[in-house]
Amino acid sequence: MAELTYRQAVAVALAQEMARDERVVLLGEDIGSGGVFKTLTGLTERFGATRVRDTPISEQAIAGAAMGAAMAGLRPVAEIMFSDFYATCWDQVANEIAKTRYMTGGQVSLPVVIRGASGSGGLGFGSQHSQAVENWAMCVPGLKIVSPATPSDMVGLLAAAVRDDDPVLVFEHKALYSMKEEFPVEDGTDHVVPLGHARVVRPGQDVTLVGLGFSVGLCQRAAERIDQEGVHAEVLDLRCLVPLDAQRVLDSVRRTGRAVIVEENPGQLGWAAAIGSIVAEEAFDALTAPPVRVSGANVPLPVATALEAAVNPSVDDIVTAVRRVLDPAPRTLCRPGVLNPSIP
Amino acid sequence: MTVGSAVPAAGPARDAAVDVYGELVFVRRFLEKVHALYRQGHVHGPAHVGIGQEAIAVGVARALRPEDRSIGTYRGHAHALARGAPPDAVLRELLGREGGICAGKGGSMHITSVEYGYFGSYAIVGAHLPIACGLALADQLRSAGRVTVCFFGDGTTNIGAFHEAVNLAAVWGLPVVFVCENNGYMEYTPIGDMTPVPRPAADRAGAYGLRPITVDGNDVRAVRDVTGEAVEAARAGQGPAMIEARTYRMTGHSCADPGKYQPPDEVERWAERDPLLVHRAVLVDAGVPAELVDEIDSDTRTEVDELAADILAAAPITGDNALTDMWSDGGARWRN
Numbered sequence: 288m289a290e291l292t293y294r295q296a297v298a299v300a301l302a303q304e305m306a307r308d309e310r311v312v313l314l315g316e317d318i319g320s321g322g323v324f325k326t327l328t329g330l331t332e333r334f335g336a337t338r339v340r341d342t343p344i345s346e347q348a349i350a351g352a353a354m355g356a357a358m359a360g361l362r363p364v365a366e367i368m369f370s371d372f373y374a375t376c377w378d379q380v381a382n383e384i385a386k387t388r389y390m391t392g393g394q395v396s397l398p399v400v401i402r403g404a405s406g407s408g409g410l411g412f413g414s415q416h417s418q419a420v421e422n423w424a425m426c427v428p429g430l431k432i433v434s435p436a437t438p439s440d441m442v443g444l445l446a447a448a449v450r451d452d453d454p455v456l457v458f459e460h461k462a463l464y465s466m467k468e469e470f471p472v473e474d475g476t477d478h479v480v481p482l483g484h485a486r487v488v489r490p491g492q493d494v495t496l497v498g499l500g501f502s503v504g505l506c507q508r509a510a511e512r513i514d515q516e517g518v519h520a521e522v523l524d525l526r527c528l529v530p531l532d533a534q535r536v537l538d539s540v541r542r543t544g545r546a547v548i549v550e551e552n553p554g555q556l557g558w559a560a561a562i563g564s565i566v567a568e569e570a571f572d573a574l575t576a577p578p579v580r581v582s583g584a585n586v587p588l589p590v591a592t593a594l595e596a597a598v599n600p601s602v603d604d605i606v607t608a609v610r611r612v613l614d615p616a617p618r619t620l621c622r623p624g625v626l627n628p629s630i631p
Numbered sequence: 632m633t634v635g636s637a638v639p640a641a642g643p644a645r646d647a648a649v650d651v652y653g654e655l656v657f658v659r660r661f662l663e664k665v666h667a668l669y670r671q672g673h674v675h676g677p678a679h680v681g682i683g684q685e686a687i688a689v690g691v692a693r694a695l696r697p698e699d700r701s702i703g704t705y706r707g708h709a710h711a712l713a714r715g716a717p718p719d720a721v722l723r724e725l726l727g728r729e730g731g732i733c734a735g736k737g738g739s740m741h742i743t744s745v746e747y748g749y750f751g752s753y754a755i756v757g758a759h760l761p762i763a764c765g766l767a768l769a770d771q772l773r774s775a776g777r778v779t780v781c782f783f784g785d786g787t788t789n790i791g792a793f794h795e796a797v798n799l800a801a802v803w804g805l806p807v808v809f810v811c812e813n814n815g816y817m818e819y820t821p822i823g824d825m826t827p828v829p830r831p832a833a834d835r836a837g838a839y840g841l842r843p844i845t846v847d848g849n850d851v852r853a854v855r856d857v858t859g860e861a862v863e864a865a866r867a868g869q870g871p872a873m874i875e876a877r878t879y880r881m882t883g884h885s886c887a888d889p890g891k892y893q894p895p896d897e898v899e900r901w902a903e904r905d906p907l908l909v910h911r912a913v914l915v916d917a918g919v920p921a922e923l924v925d926e927i928d929s930d931t932r933t934e935v936d937e938l939a940a941d942i943l944a945a946a947p948i949t950g951d952n953a954l955t956d957m958w959s960d961g962g963a964r965w966r967n
């Protein structure tokens with residue numbers, strides 16, 4: 288066992304897959320020297336600049352070339368340096384990569400992975416370098432969406448994404464890059480975590496906390512805090528939004544009767560709404576309180592520490608939400624702005 | 632290779648030239664049929680034909696090997712057919728019948744025939760130029776000796792994806808040949824109003840270190856020869872090329888557009904340079920009997936009429952495949 292950071296886990300996963308399958312090639316800006324987040328350190332030295340390809344600052348060309356290469360039999364892994372930059376190549380992602388298999392009646396396969404840094408986590412990157420955009424992708428059928436919460440999951444889920452024959456977007460939370468975990472780095476066996484299986488981070492019977500990526504850790508900390516008050520929360524890490532392990536969420540909520548879903552994106556249209564509606568429609572009989580979301584505030588992300596903290600979901604917000612679902616008086620749940628006091 | 636050299640009076644070269652005429656006529660009749668069927672309400676959704684531009688699709692296809700790849704736009708019926716895509720399956724797609732080449736999911740704007748090397752028709756202007764780079768990248772990395780040809784319109788030269796793709800192809804030396812079909816118009820606006828240089832593609836090539844190559848897009852042999860040189864250079868590892876083929880679309884932008892903005896004298900001038908007439912003259916010069924050429928014309932007309940009648944007689948697709956083939960497992964489930 289050795290300690291592995293979430294950052295190193297990206298390279299571990301890609302090295303594992305590149306060694307196994309020579310069709311795996313990497314494309315992206317400044318990746319040859321390890322990438323701006325140093326997530327790809329050592330890969331050029333090991334696999335060469337032909338397979339670890341530096342590109343111009345051309346997100347459309349990067350995403351489009353990844354798609355074309357996939358149609359022609361490679362298994363490209365493209366980097367979009369900051370997930371905010373998806374906006375510059377959203378045509379390729381949402382109109383071409385997501386749709387071409389369906390649109391052609393299944394004539395092509397698109398084993399493309401697009402990965403990169405996303406999210407805020409209080410690092411002060413501002414409105415154009417901090418967004419969690421998994422919800423953008425979730426509006427588009429045809430994209431698989433993965434967001435690892437731990438180093439070992441980064442290895443396993445990224446490896447599974449590379450092995451998947453469909454397009455997968457992998458969102459690496461930039462505030463998790465320095466997270467460490469014990470991991471058997473070089474034991475010779477491949478680590479792969481199949482897509483579409485949520486993880487029970489912590490069992491509990493009073494309330495289900497559902498997180499993804501960075502918000503999993505927030506849920507864990509909230510669960511530890513309320514544990515001291517005798518409230519035992521089950522924490523689920525969704526790992527993937529598509530394919531979604533809805534059954535695991537429903538099973539848990541049927542036991543606990545309560546769900547708090549924690550997303551980093553602005554709540555005005557976030558993925559937690561989709562989970563909440565599934566819970567409401569399919570486990571209504573088991574609910575003792577309406578499902579509740581804790582979301583980012585509906586403003587662009589500001590930079591100053593206090594401002595950024597005010598708009599991101601916090602452990603306090605989750606604890607507040609848990610108290611609300613434990614108090615079954617529905618009036619209090621319906622008032623806008625109660626759950627995240629900072630939501631305008 | 633000399634562009635537009637005379638066809639000899641007999642032998643395989645003359646036979647090949649007659650074949651090319653047959654292809655041009657077939658594509659023309661097919662596109663005219665699509666236009667007519669659209670007007671009669673048989674085509675669901677928009678349709679774009681390239682009547683007047685056929686020599687580019689046919690000439691380029693003649694310069695390719697079966698294993699080469701091509702990729703194009705919503706105006707892509709000719710390009711699929713020219714590579715060998717089955718006309719029956721293409722027309723079934725357009726008419727929403729069972730056996731459509733994209734199973735009814737693509738329709739007119741997304742005709743694709745991977746089996747015949749045509750990697751699709753894309754309806755977002757410029758989107759497929761980066762994709763063409765990816766196809767070529769895969770072949771370059773495997774030293775496959777394959778070339779990708781990417782067709783696009785004059786209007787496409789003003790969208791960012793064009794510039795990103797041509798730059799990428801040039802810096803990576805990709806085996807891709809870009810073929811601009813300059814038909815004089817974006818949708819309704821003359822391209823000259825929107826481009827600061829007279830040749831929208833060729834005059835931009837230099838910015839990416841490429842030689843500007845222009846060709847008469849209504850001369851099928853010139854297109855074939857010029858493309859052939861570029862394709863073989865790309866195959867030999869000499870990198871990408873930018874060809875601008877000047878042509879004209881004889882109908883509106885889509886089958887719904889009467890093309891009122893196209894001045895009648897302009898249309899007339901281009902009608903005299905119709906690619907079928909141009910090539911017909913070559914055949915007649917080479918001594919091909921006019922009756923043989925006429926026979927090709929009338930036989931093709933009958934063939935396409937019968938094809939359309941047969942397909943129209945079939946029932947429309949039922950729609951039971953709406954939820955298939957989004958994922959590689961053949962299904963479309965996003966959750967359990």
Ligand SMILES: Cc1ncc(C[n+]2csc(CCOP(=O)(O)OP(=O)(O)O)c2C)c(N)n1
Nearest residue numbers: 706754755756784785786787814816817818
């Ligand atoms: C990104 C984008 N913008 C606008 C359109 C609408 N549109 C469809 S075709 C077209 C004109 C394209 O002109 P050109 O590239 O010359 O091709 P042509 O139609 O002449 O073959 C436009 C503007 C589109 N499909 N995609």
Ligand SMILES: [Mg+2]
Nearest residue numbers: 784785816817
């Ligand atoms: Mg045009």
